[in-house]
Amino acid sequence: MESFATLIANRRSTRKFTDQLLSPEQVELILKAALMAPASKRSNPWQFVVVEDKEMLKTLARCKANGSSFLEGCALAIVVLANVMESEVWIEDASIASIYMQLQAEDLGLGSCWCQIRNRQTEDEMDSSQYVRNVLNIPYQLEVLSIIGIGYKDQVRKPFDESHLQWEKIHLGTYKVPEEKENNQK
Numbered sequence: 001m002e003s004f005a006t007l008i009a010n011r012r013s014t015r016k017f018t019d020q021l022l023s024p025e026q027v028e029l030i031l032k033a034a035l036m037a038p039a040s041k042r043s044n045p046w047q048f049v050v051v052e053d054k055e056m057l058k059t060l061a062r063c064k065a066n067g068s069s070f071l072e073g074c075a076l077a078i079v080v081l082a083n084v085m086e087s088e089v090w091i092e093d094a095s096i097a098s099i100y101m102q103l104q105a106e107d108l109g110l111g112s113c114w115c116q117i118r119n120r121q122t123e124d125e126m127d128s129s130q131y132v133r134n135v136l137n138i139p140y141q142l143e144v145l146s147i148i149g150i151g152y153k154d155q156v157r158k159p160f161d162e163s164h165l166q167w168e169k170i171h172l173g174t175y176k177v178p179e180e181k182e183n184n185q186k
């Protein structure tokens with residue numbers, strides 16, 4: 001079993017998938033990860049729509065002008081919704097559930113990619129959230145945060161290159177503007 005550090009270095013966004021479907025056990029594990037995600041005050045404001053139907057995946061792939069076409073090729077898409085009346089920090093809660101599913105997918109050797117829906121538009125400049133709401137019959141009180149596309153990887157991606165780690169974004173003790181950091185190093 002790989003360490004968590006290796007898992008997060010290996011998780012890269014996958015946008016090309018094979019035709020292989022996921023097993024029910026794999027899907028269950030991914031959904032369990034979402035349902036176990038921490039949420040503020042345990043309000044669990046999220047809801048998840050699980051989409052496997054090819055035609056529906058094709059329709060969802062048109063939810064944005066850019067960056068959503070990969071959804072057409074995935075085996076499974078999980079649409080992450082949150083009830084804005086149930087939590088004032090639903091964005092955080094739904095984001096954590098989204099990344100939990102991505103990490104569980106990686107642990108299963110599967111690829112995944114986040115498709116941003118909130119604050120995005122379709123090619124016709126329709127709100128992407130509204131587009132997804134119409135397509136999936138989602139009631140108005142539920143916001144659409146993301147769609148997580150998952151499947152067997154059909155592309156090899158290198159683990160995160162540690163030479164790209166932005167250590168300058170780490171501040172020890174107090175925040176330091178870049179000049180202060182440079183002076184400290186002299």
Ligand SMILES: Cc1cc2nc3c(=O)[nH]c(=O)nc-3n(C[C@H](O)[C@H](O)[C@H](O)COP(=O)(O)O)c2cc1C
Pocket residue numbers: 011012013014015066067068070113114115116117
């Ligand atoms: C909040 C968020 C929104 C994202 N939206 C999209 C998206 O709409 N389409 C897409 O192809 N990738 C999307 N991504 C994936 C990022 O492009 C990707 O994580 C980033 O480029 C780093 O690459 P890596 O995941 O391979 O390490 C999103 C990631 C995050 C965290």
